[in-house]
Amino acid sequence: MKSVIYLVVLLVLVLLLPDISYAQNGMDEKSSGTDRVIVEVLNEDGQEEIESLTWDELDKMEDVQQVEVLEPDYIRSIGVVHTNIAMNPTWSAKRIGVEQMKEQLISKKNDVIVAIIDTGVDNTHPLLADRVIEGYDFVDNDRDAMDKHMHGTHVAGIITQSTPEHVKVLPIRSLDADGNGYDTNIAKGIHYAVDNGASIINMSLAGENYSTYLANAIEYAIQHDVLIVVASGNKGMDTEKFYPASEQRVIVVSATDENDQVTDFSNTGASIDIAAPGVSILSSIPGGKYALMDGTSMAAPHISAVASMLKLDDPTRTIQEIEDLIKQYADDKGAANWDSLYGEGIVNVSSYQKYSMIQQKQASADYISLPKYTNVPLDKKWTINFNRILTNTKIISVFMYSDEKEVPINVSFTRGTDKLMVTPKANFEANSPYLLDIRVAGGDRYMMNFETASVEE
Helix, strand or coil: CCCCCCEECCCCCCCCCCCCCHHHHCCCHHHHCCCEEEEEEECCCCCEEEEEEEHHHHHHCCCHHHEEEEEECCEEECCCEEEEECCCCCCHHHHHCHHHHHHHCCCCCCCEEEEEEECCCCCCCHHHCCCECCCEECCCCECCCCCCCCHHHHHHHHHHHHCCCCEEEEEEECCCCCCEEEHHHHHHHHHHHHHCCCCEEEECCECECCCHHHHHHHHHHHHCCCEEEEECCCCCCEHHHECCCCCCCCEEEEEECCCCCECCCCCECCCCCEEEECCCEEEEECCCEEEEEECHHHHHHHHHHHHHHHHHHCCCCCHHHHHHHHHHCEECCCCCCCECCCECCEECCCCCCCCCHHHHHHHCCCCEECCCEEEECCCCCEEEECCCCCCCHHHEEEEEEECCCECCEEEEECCCCCEEEEEECCCCCCCCEEEEEEEECCCCEEEEEEEECCCCC
16 A cells, blocks of 8 residues: 655745834835735725735835825635545545435525635536536636636535535635735635625635735625635644634634544634534546645535535525534534534534425414315416405415425405415426415414425326
8 A cells, every 4th residue: 555645735924914004114025924015096086996016016106195005915825735646535525414415405496606715716627517607817817717726626626526516616716826815816706706696605715914904805795694614724823813714703614634633734713613524635626637635725615515505405594594503513522512623513414404495484483284285286276265255455465485495476366255366477396395375464374285296287
């Protein structure tokens, strides 16, 4: 058996925290550890704009009074331990139970988008076929978010392997071919993800120094109910020294090995929310190949995958509800309950049961159950009889649900009768469950389950 040599690739730059006033404190490239700075300038129309300038560009500006220096444009980086090229089966999917959850959700029809802010994604890889939608490259400023490293493609593969086909990947290239990226490009990536329909954002990146600019972008995502998942980082240090790993408003993920131990390279601390496998993780790399990698970068997409399936199962779930469920489905390790190594524990969704729209509606209400019907024709129109004449039809509300969503219907009332007609706007799907929900204002609520025939009659 060939021995495997573990090579630790330390890519996170060590940055020093500078003052942020250029004019008063002499902030420069040497003191900040980055070659760019975030400034606010006035354009020709007198409007304020945010730009990222090199220090030389800042020095050459004629009217320094028109420039307000906000903060250094810090650099965030990937951090992985790359083991070897291989096609051996991976263990992580079995450990966290995603195969069982994935099987339950195959029939779901709605799409969920996971944005990957990283080095790009090789959308030609067989593992990613039909799963990657058009993204954006903020390094080269074009729509070709092709991976020029390998990190982003590996992250994408973990997500696609762990989820059904209706989970789509939105590639956003904010890190360059060396795995490094400026906060301005990462922040642009967050805004792009939110504005282009992402429900989950995966950021397997880390760097020192808190950034107000990046924090504001994270707040933009939160305000739009978009969940952000980040890696804790690979320095074996406290997360308080790193950003966004120290951010309390996102899900921060530490890495575990095959023995359920938090790895020695994983950052830990007060911000850790959950743990996931991060050692010997098999996934895609550019060129149609596969590789085993170690890192918190590999742990984070396991959580993004679970989060995307929770959203797929119930699109109405908020980011707080998704986070609470992720923590609920966890094997408690380390100290009892939460601890700074595992957070709430190692995620494990093997016991997850699909929670249909019908179950959700019936579990959330007091109602009178009407007789159930089976073998219902796909073009069925329902007539509902009341025990008295309807003189005010506004007090009656009628809804219909499938397992996955509310079903559009037409409801016809005739004042002065004891009947109403319910007609779906499209035929029902064959061999499927439905729920008819009838609500009387100030009165009772009635629910009726029915199942359609296997073929149209």
